Amino acid sequence: MTPKRVAAAFAAAVAAAVSACTNGGGLGTIGGGGGSPSPPPATGIGVGIPTARMGVENDPVWGTVGGYTQNKTSQVLAFAPGVTITITNFSKTTPHTLNVISQTKGPPAHFPSSGSVSLPFSPRGNGVLGIGFASGALNAGASVKVKLSKPGIYLIGCAFHYGLGMRDVIQVVAGATPGPTASPGPGGYSQRRPDPIGQAHLIDQQGRAFTMQALHGKPVVVTFISAHCTDACPLINAQFSDAAQRLRHDGVAAQLLTVTLDPRRDTPRVMRALAQRFSADPHYWLLASGTPENVAAVMRRFGVISVEGRPGESERHTTFVYLLDAQGRLAQTMLASTALSDAIVDALRGHKEVAQR
Numbered sequence: 001m002t003p004k005r006v007a008a009a010f011a012a013a014v015a016a017a018v019s020a021c022t023n024g025g026g027l028g029t030i031g032g033g034g035g036s037p038s039p040p041p042a043t044g045i046g047v048g049i050p051t052a053r054m055g056v057e058n059d060p061v062w063g064t065v066g067g068y069t070q071n072k073t074s075q076v077l078a079f080a081p082g083v084t085i086t087i088t089n090f091s092k093t094t095p096h097t098l099n100v101i102s103q104t105k106g107p108p109a110h111f112p113s114s115g116s117v118s119l120p121f122s123p124r125g126n127g128v129l130g131i132g133f134a135s136g137a138l139n140a141g142a143s144v145k146v147k148l149s150k151p152g153i154y155l156i157g158c159a160f161h162y163g164l165g166m167r168d169v170i171q172v173v174a175g176a177t178p179g180p181t182a183s184p185g186p187g188g189y190s191q192r193r194p195d196p197i198g199q200a201h202l203i204d205q206q207g208r209a210f211t212m213q214a215l216h217g218k219p220v221v222v223t224f225i226s227a228h229c230t231d232a233c234p235l236i237n238a239q240f241s242d243a244a245q246r247l248r249h250d251g252v253a254a255q256l257l258t259v260t261l262d263p264r265r266d267t268p269r270v271m272r273a274l275a276q277r278f279s280a281d282p283h284y285w286l287l288a289s290g291t292p293e294n295v296a297a298v299m300r301r302f303g304v305i306s307v308e309g310r311p312g313e314s315e316r317h318t319t320f321v322y323l324l325d326a327q328g329r330l331a332q333t334m335l336a337s338t339a340l341s342d343a344i345v346d347a348l349r350g351h352k353e354v355a356q357r
Contacts, residue, residue, distance in 0.1 A: 042071045042178040043083060045170075047098055047138065048090040049161060057300065063108040064300070067158060067166030068098070071178045076169050078176035081151045089138040096166070097121065097159040100133040103152050104169075111155055114163035121159050129154065129172065148172045200297040202259065202288040203268040205275035210286075212298065212328065219254045219331070221344055222322045224304050227266045227274050232319050232336055239340035241278040244285035246345050254348045256285040261306045261317055263295040323347050 046069045057075040059065050070077050079085060089096050099119040101112065123136030123144075130150045137159070138144060151172045158166040201209045212220075223240065225233035240256050247254055260266035266274075268289045275287040289295065299306070306317040321340065323332040334343050
């Protein structure tokens with residue numbers, strides 16, 4: 001890939017993932033609207049933009065990681081020395097890489113700031129994982145093999161999306177068992193960690209506390225906005241308002257949920273006023289705030305990124321819209337657009353879950 005093509009691919013990837021409040025988001029769906037990719041086998045690593053089941057996780061041992069996964073979406077990667085693994089780009093549209101940034105002796109993972117690290121887009125390391133290894137740019141769906149002959153604990157990142165939180169840990173240690181908990185290694189896990197989203201309480205426009213788990217039983221469409229945003233967020237609000245009215249008219253048993261990105265300013269009172277402005281029926285559309293800690297936990301679970309702008313500039317944040325099925329599993333990811341209401345209603349009607357009146 002030439003430098004010009006790499007730069008163009010990087011710009012396209014960032015534009016697809018993060019939208020400033022000064023534009024209206026984009027069109028289409030991530031992954032073709034078909035839900036999450038199949039998990040890689042025990043001898044593989046999947047890479048992708050850190051959203052949903054590829055999501056950013058506040059790991060209790062290593063800290064914030066995301067964008068890489070192995071068997072059944074494990075977010076910290078562990079392998080025994082000597083194996084050869086396959087690194088696969090799960091995206092259908094966006095290039096990624098796996099680069100070794102540094103080696104560490106143990107947790108937590110202290111990743112350098114994005115401004116102080118420069119990751120190569122071309123392959124390095126002759127196919128052996130170690131300091132300075134780079135997979136090279138993996139186009140959508142592409143794979144590369146790498147041998148894990150050097151035991152150690154490695155901090156990794158994507159040359160395209162390191163600044164967007166695509167960074168993780170690979171442990172190459174004797175006896176490591178790939179899987180949902182990526183054990184052992186320092187701080188090894190004996191059981192699957194609890195899902196933090198199930199414990200994080202939000203407050204809706206009626207002042208009622210609830211969790212995401214409490215919404216299980218019917219499909220839920222989730223998005224994140226700032227009440228003070230003046231462009232992309234009003235577009236999402238208008239599309240959610242229209243979708244909620246149509247769902248109510250058709251008696252579809254589904255829930256829309258808007259969560260603030262800025263709970264310090266967007267208090268429950270502010271979100272209640274926003275709900276009143278759009279005449280939001282809480283039976284179909286919840287607008288929620290909560291404590292900064294709880295809102296941050298939900299944002300991390302969805303891999304939502306929000307970056308405060310410099311003085312005089314708008315903040316930047318992801319404009320993804322997530323469709324969860326009745327069991328709380330990701331079914332589809334969409335982007336904000338003027339066709340968002342149609343996309344939501346069509347997707348929910350496809351579930352054929354109609355409210356009993």
